[in-house]
Amino acid sequence: MTNFQPETGGFFARDREMHPPAYTPWYKTSVLRSPQRALISLEGTKSEITGPVFGHNMLNELDNDLILNYAKPGEMPIGQRILVHGRVLDERGGGVPGALVEFWQANAGGRYRHKKETYLAPLDPNFGGVGRTITDENGYYWFKTIKPGPYPWPNGVNDWRPAHIHFSIFGHGFAQRLITQMYFEGDPLIWMCPIVKTIPDEEAIKRLVAPLDMNNTIPHDMRAYKFDIVLRGRRSTLFENRKEGN
Amino acid sequence: MVQPLGYLKESASQTAGPYVHIGCTPNFSGIEGVFETDLGSGPLYNDKTKGERITVRGFVIDGSGTPLKDALIEIWQADADGLYNSPSETRGSADPNFLGWGRTPGDMSTGEFVFETIKPGKVPFKGGRWMAPHITFWVVARGINIGLQTRMYFPEEEEANAADPVLGRIEHRVRVPTLIAKKDGNTYTFNINLQGENETVFFDI
Numbered sequence A: 001m002t003n004f005q006p007e008t009g010g011f012f013a014r015d016r017e018m019h020p021p022a023y024t025p026w027y028k029t030s031v032l033r034s035p036q037r038a039l040i041s042l043e044g045t046k047s048e049i050t051g052p053v054f055g056h057n058m059l060n061e062l063d064n065d066l067i068l069n070y071a072k073p074g075e076m077p078i079g080q081r082i083l084v085h086g087r088v089l090d091e092r093g094g095g096v097p098g099a100l101v102e103f104w105q106a107n108a109g110g111r112y113r114h115k116k117e118t119y120l121a122p123l124d125p126n127f128g129g130v131g132r133t134i135t136d137e138n139g140y141y142w143f144k145t146i147k148p149g150p151y152p153w154p155n156g157v158n159d160w161r162p163a164h165i166h167f168s169i170f171g172h173g174f175a176q177r178l179i180t181q182m183y184f185e186g187d188p189l190i191w192m193c194p195i196v197k198t199i200p201d202e203e204a205i206k207r208l209v210a211p212l213d214m215n216n217t218i219p220h221d222m223r224a225y226k227f228d229i230v231l232r233g234r235r236s237t238l239f240e241n242r243k244e245g246n
Numbered sequence B: 001m002v003q004p005l006g007y008l009k010e011s012a013s014q015t016a017g018p019y020v021h022i023g024c025t026p027n028f029s030g031i032e033g034v035f036e037t038d039l040g041s042g043p044l045y046n047d048k049t050k051g052e053r054i055t056v057r058g059f060v061i062d063g064s065g066t067p068l069k070d071a072l073i074e075i076w077q078a079d080a081d082g083l084y085n086s087p088s089e090t091r092g093s094a095d096p097n098f099l100g101w102g103r104t105p106g107d108m109s110t111g112e113f114v115f116e117t118i119k120p121g122k123v124p125f126k127g128g129r130w131m132a133p134h135i136t137f138w139v140v141a142r143g144i145n146i147g148l149q150t151r152m153y154f155p156e157e158e159e160a161n162a163a164d165p166v167l168g169r170i171e172h173r174v175r176v177p178t179l180i181a182k183k184d185g186n187t188y189t190f191n192i193n194l195q196g197e198n199e200t201v202f203f204d205i
């Protein structure tokens, strides 16, 4: 079981000028799926500052190994072997222990294993493209995978997604819920991508680009990319006269 | 010069994309054998859970009136006594047979989502006020750049809804009904309209 201290403060307000707005017409699907009215702003209540706990006991050994978790016995997927690792932090700078991190991606050729996927690149019979893990007491996580390929997608006539891994992160409060994508250092497609460009802040984009981390390669096996994820920070309740709920 | 505050910035959101189901409900997406079950699937209750069994169903609907067939919906709610099963719950222990969290994709052909859960109790707000029973929703999909948060309230709770401090914050009162489900027996229908005249109220919370 996790043993982090119960935290009861509300979360810092979200910086909506750094996140993508809902309506981004160059990413065409957003046009009919973007709320047009102002969000109603509220200080977090019990319903948002709380969240479920996911225990490490729900994980299987290969949940964080995309190289092996779908492969036939004795086989492996084709592609560049990589380790992705980093920490889940919050805006106060500390690690978030017990965070559920889920990830999914295309195979080395840029093809997803999904019924609705139509790209002509082939499936890899040994690659599912899904994994998950839970951060340790310091907020640290890692997984092994194959570097995904870029792929074309129907938006403009010649739009390509840069190589990326999708991440879903579940911290301690439901208000911290976040889905984002990790990109790879040096990929020229990043700065051409309509989905990347939904983010209005260049620094915020750079924070989604994982650098090659040669200090954490596994020699003669795989290179490493380091990707830290930051969730909303929580206000301290130290200064309050009376603990909420007491 | 002053000392830097040193806070980090939250990672920017990106759309969940068309294949969110691979990552969050892989068995549903056809990837079997990696995880035994899809996390958050199935009824939120078991035989021992306290509270009234209910079904919550609905569609996420785009600005053309078309239901989304690729959305992922999560809910988070209190137990029958209004306690959250969370370390941040300081008022006591929630029902150990109720996690209060569920996740489901919309049906691949119709888009409909269904949760089998229990009716939550009321939850305290600050200043001695109470929030009416409600279920918190979080919706992601292709074309949604940042997860949308909203709440479902119960139509039979007229008095509690009228006193609810969150509903009370909604300046345009004509929009309040977008957060109140329709009841038919134990089934509640809660459609989420992304746009249009009946655009659902979404929160920055």
Ligand SMILES: [Fe+2]
Pocket (backbone or CB within 6 Å): A106, A161, A164, A166, B017
């Ligand atoms: Fe993708």
